[in-house]
Amino acid sequence: MKAGMRRWSIVAAGLVLAGTPIVPILPGAAPAIAQESGLSAAGFQAYLPQLRARAAAAGIRQSTLDRIFPTLEFSARTVQLDRAQPGGTPGSNANPPFAPYRARQLTQALIDRGRSRYAANAAALNDIGRRYGVPPSILVAIWGKETGYGTIMGDFDLLNSLASLAYEGRRRELFTTEFIATLRLVERGFPRDELKGSWAGAAGQSQFLPSVYLRVAVDGDGDGRPDIWRSSLDALASIANYLRDAGWRPGETWGTAVRVPAGFDRAAVATRLRAPRCPAVFARHSRWLTAAEWRRRGIANSLPDRTLASLLEPDGPGQTAYLLTNNYRVILDYNCSNFYALTVGLLADSVAR
Structure with missing residues (x-):
């Protein structure tokens, strides 16, 4: 396709x-x-x-x-x-803040259920993760975000x-x-x-x-037929196959929360490119810089020096910001919404703790 x-x-x-x-x-x-x-x-x-x-x-x-x-x-x-x-309503806010959405969507109940589902399927999830190179916590997070862990x-x-x-x-x-x-x-x-x-x-x-x-649907439970309706393992393996196909890089995080210092020159890192897909989503991202370059510009982070990342401030200047890697953009491939992808990443981090 x-x-x-x-x-x-x-x-x-x-x-x-x-x-x-x-x-x-x-x-x-x-x-x-x-x-x-x-x-x-x-x-x-x-x-x-x-x-x-x-x-x-x-x-x-x-x-x-x-x-x-x-x-x-x-x-x-x-x-x-x-x-x-x-998008069809004139005057709607094209860039609403992330914080209210996060409070509604990333609930403790969702996190707790994700941890429970992860624990119940740990052996199979770890096997799927090794096979496709995608962290099980990411798979569980997408599963939870999409269908409430298969319930909706x-x-x-x-x-x-x-x-x-x-x-x-x-x-x-x-x-x-x-x-x-x-x-x-x-x-x-x-x-x-x-x-x-x-x-x-x-x-x-x-x-x-x-x-x-x-x-991309694959058999995750060994019965010979990919059934993403009845089999959670088939669904999880299929999500992993989708992400691998979309370019997931094994061993790389999706992103990390950062603080942007006062006086930071945002114009110097603004992107001048228009994305061919989801332009409104990518317009909120900076251009790519290495993690080391972000540190030189005053944004502390723990990413490996040569990892490329873009900056996103979903709640505006002065609030929590994120340095986002290629794997974040793979999550956007699944659903091209910054709020969706951020929630998946944060849910995955919480489930894995």
Whole structure:
């Protein structure tokens, strides 16, 4: 899969579980909004032959198409949730402070549960960590952040949601691809009624989009089949495989908290590059400097001298800041949100203590 597709996958699909606020849905609001947008169940049914033709051209068996397409239903609620995503409201704060989010998301209960799950699966987690070069604490943290350690995976019918989002049209190619990938899961033997997930198509304890499952899901419990819905070890091993594929560097931390001294020249370390993906996320980062260079500029840190890191001040000047390594950006590959990635890193550190 192209990197851009891979990186979008977890971002959009996991916004609710990542703690991003969603506009509340009032009773009856979803159908009304769909109708106001010119979308309807009848329009959805009229669109399905086009979607079916794409699936057939991609090699999906005729018997699968005959079995699945008559069952598809328009999900107005999915469209409502998609259109209620942050970023569409004029005047919204593009750079809110991290501290309130951290207080809500990084709770002692989440940490305690993570430590308990780590302890209960220590031998298997350590084996997965050795195999893929990713610390078990990072795997547990993503597992906890995405689905509350496998307890909140979403109950939307994946095929209905993805077909509805393809019909809605704003990201038709993306959701058509994911719909076809879900049909491939059906052809691999996954029962239709078990293919549940978030409204945006993320599924299982790792919250993978179907195409991501097809690319990186692995068997972690030794039964011969990657099942990220029922098997926590399959989900954890698959997360590890994803991170390794995205460029995780074994032995390197994700980052470290630092204090920026008074009078620090931020303009001298500002980046002049515009990131091709998630530009608003990376715009908050400084340019890369070695840990030794950061120390020469007055920012004490314990990173190895030659480790490259960027500076992020998520609560603004004078508050806790972070030097962030390549591995932090790998976490951003999983979900391109600074708040998400910081929370994963901090949760991992707490779980490992």
